[in-house]
Amino acid sequence: MANHGTAPAADRPHASxxxxxxxxxxxxxxRTxxxxxSPEDVGMPAAGRRRTPGLRREEVAVLAGVGVSWYTWLEQGRDINVSAEVLDAVARALRLSEPERQHLYRLAGLNPPQVRPAAPRLPVEPSLQRLLxxxxxxxxxxxxxxWYFIATNAxxxxxxxxxxxxxNCLIAFFTxxxxxxxxxNWAEMAxxxxxxxxxxxxxxxxxPAFARLAERVSAVSPEFAELWARHDVSPVAQGIKALRHPEAGELTFEYTSLPLPHRPDDRLLLHNPAPGTGTAARLERWMAAVETARPDASPAGERAEAG
Structure with missing residues (x-):
């Protein structure tokens, strides 16, 4: 009897x-x-000439994190048991749109999960903008x-x-x-x-908005596509940002991400000059110069002197 290897018993072909x-x-x-x-679409290297267009089955299996034999059986239309988690992994690997993902569920004999509508975006309270x-x-x-900007300061x-x-902060970082x-240290931060x-x-x-956004950024940034294909996870809420500003000079910030209890889908990002870097003094001088150079700065000053 043939040994099918890595597929779990519940996922092996059976009569139905x-x-x-x-x-x-x-x-x-x-198959379609x-x-x-193409391999380039998903951040994978192209390995030689291909007899047929598209990804190979083993490449899809790697991207989805499933066994090659199992994915082959799935694509061959064999009657195997599948879970919602595995179908979602295959959908992400194949860059399926939300209607395509739901279609995949139905073809696999499962009911598509209900997509909860996104909560309406709350208007920015004046007190929150004043805080910024x-x-x-x-x-x-x-x-x-x-990662869409809700509010920023100058x-x-x-x-x-x-x-x-x-x-969007993610799109801005890459484009x-x-x-x-x-x-x-952009290459290290990416x-x-x-x-x-x-x-x-x-x-x-x-x-599904996360997958759609990742697809958008992948289409315009090969660096993002390659990193996204790694499936690495970094739950970082604070860190260091080192910048080289064309006018202010070298700036190093400690940043912290803070939840907003009254806005559960949003978070506040605060940046503080890193101690011992001279950032605070350079920042004060440069922002003061920016304020002075604003179009309404001189007339206001003249009016104050005249008064």
Whole structure:
């Protein structure tokens, strides 16, 4: 008798009265989803010429964290037991959209999990914005669960080079040239940033917005795609950011992520000058110069002197 190796007993092929048409549909669906991806799409090296387009079965198995034999049986449409957790892993490996993920569940004979609608975004309270503004000249901002900026202060916008086009902290870290260029140890921080985002995604497994956002960033950043494919997790709530600002000079901050009890999906990021780095003095001088250079600064000063 053939030995099928690593597949658990509950997942081995067995007789069933399951629908042949459904299993055939599952087979064709998985094959076509696999064929539309290249190794580069998922951050894997291309290994030689391929007879057929797309990922190989063993590559999908590696990305999903399942056995090669088990995934082969799944794609062949064999009647095997599957769990929601494994289907979600396959869906992530194949970069399935939310409708495609639900379709995969139905083809596998499971009811798709109900996707809870995202909680409406709360407006920023004036007191919260005052807290951020009062933290200047030190940078501070509020992120939602998907790392979109809810509120920022002037110091954060100036120091990190955030513009009106930067709506998401993860996207800005990988695509904003000013932000990337300012981070002295960007290559060292990037894996931590991606690991933190995967940690947050893992806390909300039923929220498809994380996967959609990861897909968006992967499409424009090969570095992110490669790091995302590693599946590393870094639940870091504090650390060091070392920056090289074009005008303020070398800046080193200790940062801390704090929950907001009245906004359970959001968190506050505070940055403090690291002791012994000279950051506090350079920051004070530079932000004072920025304030002085604002268009309304001179007229205000002239009016004060005239009074």
């Amino acid at each position: 009265n399951g629908s042949t048409a459904r299993r055939n549909g599952l087979r064709d669906f998985l 989803r696999r064929a539309r991806l 503004d009062g933290w200047s000249p030190k940078p501070a901002y509020v992120l939602d669960r998907h 110091a954060a916008r100036e120091i990190f080079g955030l513009t009106s086009r930067d709506h 904003n040239d000013r932000y990337r260029g300012a981070v002295r 894996p931590q940033v991606v690991g933190q985002f995967r940690h947050d995604a893992g806390r909300h497994p039923d929220d």
